[in-house]
Amino acid sequence: ENEPLILGIETSCDETGVGIVRGQTLLADAIASSVEEHARFGGVVPEVASRAHLEAMVPTIRRACETAGIKPSDVDAVAVTSGPGLAGALLVGVAAAKGLALSLEKPLYGVNHLAAHVAVDTLEHGDLPKGCVAMLVSGGHSSLLAVEDITDGVLPMGSTIDDAAGEAFDKVARVLGLPFPGGPYIDKAAQDGGDRLYVKFPRGLTGQRDLEQHRFDFSFSGLKTAVARWVEARRRDGEDVPINHIAAAFQEAVCDVLTRKAIDACKDRGYEHLLIGGGVAANSRLRAMAEERCTEAGIAVRVPRPGLCTDNGAMVAALGSELVRAGKAPSPLDLPADSSMPI
Numbered sequence: 001e002n003e004p005l006i007l008g009i010e011t012s013c014d015e016t017g018v019g020i021v022r023g024q025t026l027l028a029d030a031i032a033s034s035v036e037e038h039a040r041f042g043g044v045v046p047e048v049a050s051r052a053h054l055e056a057m058v059p060t061i062r063r064a065c066e067t068a069g070i071k072p073s074d075v076d077a078v079a080v081t082s083g084p085g086l087a088g089a090l091l092v093g094v095a096a097a098k099g100l101a102l103s104l105e106k107p108l109y110g111v112n113h114l115a116a117h118v119a120v121d122t123l124e125h126g127d128l129p130k131g132c133v134a135m136l137v138s139g140g141h142s143s144l145l146a147v148e149d150i151t152d153g154v155l156p157m158g159s160t161i162d163d164a165a166g167e168a169f170d171k172v173a174r175v176l177g178l179p180f181p182g183g184p185y186i187d188k189a190a191q192d193g194g195d196r197l198y199v200k201f202p203r204g205l206t207g208q209r210d211l212e213q214h215r216f217d218f219s220f221s222g223l224k225t226a227v228a229r230w231v232e233a234r235r236r237d238g239e240d241v242p243i244n245h246i247a248a249a250f251q252e253a254v255c256d257v258l259t260r261k262a263i264d265a266c267k268d269r270g271y272e273h274l275l276i277g278g279g280v281a282a283n284s285r286l287r288a289m290a291e292e293r294c295t296e297a298g299i300a301v302r303v304p305r306p307g308l309c310t311d312n313g314a315m316v317a318a319l320g321s322e323l324v325r326a327g328k329a330p331s332p333l334d335l336p337a338d339s340s341m342p343i
């Protein structure tokens with residue numbers, strides 16, 4: 001095996017992830033999540049996340065190495081998410097990666113979290129197509145990116161101007177009395193006999209005027225408010241809220257806008273490939289609708305399996321591996337953690 005062995009560390013939000021890949025082969029993807037510690041707050045608490053990363057970091061590195069059957073000294077390079085994300089959370093991962101790189105005398109690669117969400121697809125489908133649009137939809141981001149060559153980074157085309165798609169799922173779930181994080185529960189409620197046409201909720205930034213300024217941007221806060229108003233009105237009238245139908249109708253509005261704009265972005269760039277990543281890519285309706293509409297438009301869809309779509313260390317290792325294979329220069333050991341890193 002002369003492919004490089006890469007260890008990747010991800011700590012930008014609430015998951016402590018350590019992945020190990022050789023070339024484009026995934027050997028280990030260890031993860032420790034503090035999601036349960038945040039659940040009672042209904043969102044991620046930065047200080048809680050940082051402390052949890054600090055506790056989980058070394059055990060998670062150990063676990064990944066054991067699973068991969070390697071020693072840390074076997075590693076050819078260490079990759080780490082250096083931004084964007086929660087500042088304190090990023091610092092824990094970056095400090096750990098530097099310590100590891102320094103002690104092993106191996107190169108360090110600081111990578112962009114969003115680019116890593118794209119690169120993870122190599123572990124499932126091999127080399128990325130030459131030119132694709134990536135739609136990243138999670139609790140923290142909703143972006144359309146143009147990707148020529150992932151080792152040169154990604155080009156932002158648009159993003160949410162308010163809530164992220166996953167955030168909208170989580171907030172609507174809360175309104176419906178479903179647990180946090182709400183995305184999977186909404187997905188499940190909708191699948192459980194939900195009527196997608198029960199209410200026609202608003203599609204943000206799809207009107208003619210909005211499209212002129214925000215062709216590739218998203219807005220979900222109006223949708224969230226519309227659902228909340230609808231539910232409150234029903235409750236005020238003492239009527240039952242048909243949770244399955246509302247979940248399905250809300251989900252339909254999100255997926256409709258996401259797929260429409262993603263396909264428009266592909267057409268604008270002349271790309272025939274759409275890659276979907278981030279936690280919301282696990283959504284069953286989004287996958288089905290993207291598949292159907294893209295097929296119609298002559299666009300091939302690539303969605304990594306759900307376990308690779310959410311934040312993890314494998315995606316960071318995957319991007320590190322692409323950078324090493326492309327002969328890119330490593331990062332200096334004074335690499336900063338940059339919470340608002342531009343894409």
Ligand code: KG4
Pocket residue numbers: 013137138139140141165166167169170181182183184187278279280281282283284309310311
């Ligand atoms: O990528 P991720 O694990 O973490 C970041 O936010 O970066 O994404 C988590 C988000 C949450 O908002 C969660 O509700 C959403 O992804 N999510 C889903 C589904 N599974 C997870 N949203 C809709 N449908 C799903 N099946």
Ligand code: ZN
Pocket residue numbers: 113117138140278310311
């Ligand atoms: Zn993410």
